[in-house]
Each structure stands twice: as C-alpha cells, then as structure tokens.
Amino acid sequence: MTTGGNTTESLFDHVGGRAGLHRLVATWYPRVLADPLLHPLFGAGSPSHVEHLTDFLAEVFGGPTVYTDELGGFPALLEAHRGKRITEEQRQRFVDLFLAAADDAGLPSDTRFRTALLDYLRFGTEVAVQNSHATGDADLHPCQEVPRWNW
Structure with a gap:
C-alpha cells in the first residue's frame, strides 16, 4: 500500500509471504502436538492443519483470502474451537x-513486527x-470474520 509517497509493507510481506508463514x-x-498441556486440544493432529493455519494467518496479515474463499472462513474457525474449553494456561x-x-x-525479530505478532496472538487466542466456552451463538466473541491485522 502506498500513502503519501511512503510504501508500507504488509505483515504478510514482512514475514516472507506464505512461505514464511508456512515455515x-x-x-x-x-510442538503443540507433543506438548502435554496442549495435546488434549489438538489430539493426534490433522494432516491439513499446517496448510489451513498458514492460509488463515496469510489472510490475517494481509495476504490472499484463501481461508475465507475456499476453507469456510471464520465460521469454520468458530466450529473448530467450539466445546474445547481452552484454559488460560x-x-x-x-x-x-x-x-x-x-x-x-x-x-x-524487529520490535515493530514482534509487537504486532504478539498483539495479534493475544487477540486471536482470547x-x-x-468461543471455546460458548454455549450458544450469543456467547461467541463479536469478531465474526477473519480479522485483518496490520502494523
């Protein structure tokens, strides 16, 4: 995006695009599959999880909208977390x-990027x-579409 003659790089571009996010x-x-605290949430894992999460993060950070266009968008993400009862730990x-x-x-590792990443992780995990504790649609977080994160 260009504003007033200055080019602002997206978070997606800053991490090296889809290849950086996939890595x-x-x-x-x-790590989450092997972690005793997180294993109950992820179980044995899913062969498609790396690709799907990569597509989700790409969209969040300003890349292509594959997650919304081809993978069900935010409703699919809501469904994946429903009933998991994720703890703060x-x-x-x-x-x-x-x-x-x-x-x-x-x-x-620049501070600007790491701050944006941590801010998104806090928001996304909240x-x-x-949503993992929601008993009905009224209990869901008001964010109902893939968020777009920026600097």
Missing part, C-alpha cells in the same frame, strides 16, 4: 510456543478461548 506453522505445529502455552517457533523459523 512458522510447520515449526510450531509438532493453555492459551498462554500456545502463545509461548508460537513465539518460540517464530524465532526458530527465522521470522523477523477469541479462541471465549
């Missing part, structure tokens, strides 16, 4: 493992926790 998710996913472990995976996958 992040592929680094993170085996699980939420925090998810964030910690994701940030460690960002380091290990070689994502940018939405997941709330």
